[in-house]
Amino acid sequence: MKKYDIIVVGAGPIGSTYAYKMAKLGYDVGLFDMKNRIGQPLQCAGIVSTNINDTKNLPKEFIDNQVKGANLISPDSTSITVEKEDTVAYVLDRVMYDKYLFERAVDAGVDAHLGERVFDVDINNTSIKTDREYSSRLITVSCGPNSSTSKKMNPNLTDESFMGIQYTVKTELTSTDYVDVNVNSSILPGFVWKIPVSPTEQRIGLFTQQSYNNANQILMSMIDSKSIISQKHYGSIPKYNFKKNIVENNTILLGDSASQVKPTTGGGLIAGFNCVDIAVNNSNKMLEEENNKYLENYQKEYHKKYGNEFRAQQNVQSIIQDMTEDDFNYMFKQLKENHVDEIISEYGDMDNQTPLLKQLVKTGIIFKLLPKIGLRRLKNIWKSQ
């Protein structure tokens, strides 16, 4: 049986980045993916905030477009624009980007097994089964949201997820500087996004807990008759659960398999890359010192970095979930009258929403925005900061 230092299950952006970094530290890494062509099909809107620059993980050639802000649009079509002077987010070519991250890992010496599905991860023996068997000192499972290893580690937890559906459309855009975000009570707490890729291409999608058919109907109603749909994709977006166990023996979960995804937007790239760094640091110590207490540290450090932020985002989501279209229309009217777009433009951050929440609570504006929400729930948000 072939033995590695580390087996990585799943060569998505998170698994490939982790494999690359461990190989650069000198470890013998085996990376397995059931796909033959990494990155395909596209299952991502490809939007990331400029905070991705902090992860030093994005060469500029994978940026299709740069956006300055967003038009937030209510059910009655009231629109407010939030923006910064400089670029706030990049629109990525995710297919080419995933391929690049994978090839970078291979160039660093990772032993890649494409088209090799992992059927079982044996947590007790630190080994895996494909149509062959492999063992290692550490297994990192980054095989996306539907991981059977996650179910093994969390037998009493139901893995919950949203569904993300996206159409790529050929169209004519007058501006490529802003993302449109439409709220619609029928898909709450999700939303519809329209992301400009180029003057002639847009990604229109939504994430929701609704059925696939309903979600498709909503998307179709958002696409104007002159646009041509060139691609349709869908996938799962896992829900963060702080009770989820992501470490057992010498096996860890990472990326979507660990539900390391921002609750309000479903974005998983930046959180995943930051968790890769925490995992790499602790995996290295674990292997150097032959002591798997460092894997427990990975779980602790991840919760320390993201626990409060993700819980606050989930609180916001649960408030939004109960809102009606009238509530939204009222809220947008208040946003406009109280010039809240300026506060959002100043304090808003796609990845860290607590600074904005704190500012809205501090200025008391949140009480004007959310007329039907009780003080108790707002206090809960405040307490979780």
Ligand SMILES: Cc1cc2nc3c(=O)[nH]c(=O)nc-3n(C[C@H](O)[C@H](O)[C@H](O)COP(=O)(O)OP(=O)(O)OC[C@H]3O[C@@H](n4cnc5c(N)ncnc54)[C@H](O)[C@@H]3O)c2cc1C
């Ligand atoms: C519609 C949609 C839009 C999104 N938009 C954005 C966005 O705009 N910005 C953002 O940051 N995030 C977005 N996300 C989320 C983002 O795509 C994920 O968070 C990210 O892809 C997670 O990367 P990963 O490497 O953990 O998992 P994945 O990208 O899912 O990769 C997992 C890999 O594991 C492989 N695999 C699975 N099972 C096995 C097995 N048994 N054996 C071997 N290989 C296996 C798969 O083939 C795949 O290559 C979106 C998601 C969806 C569904």
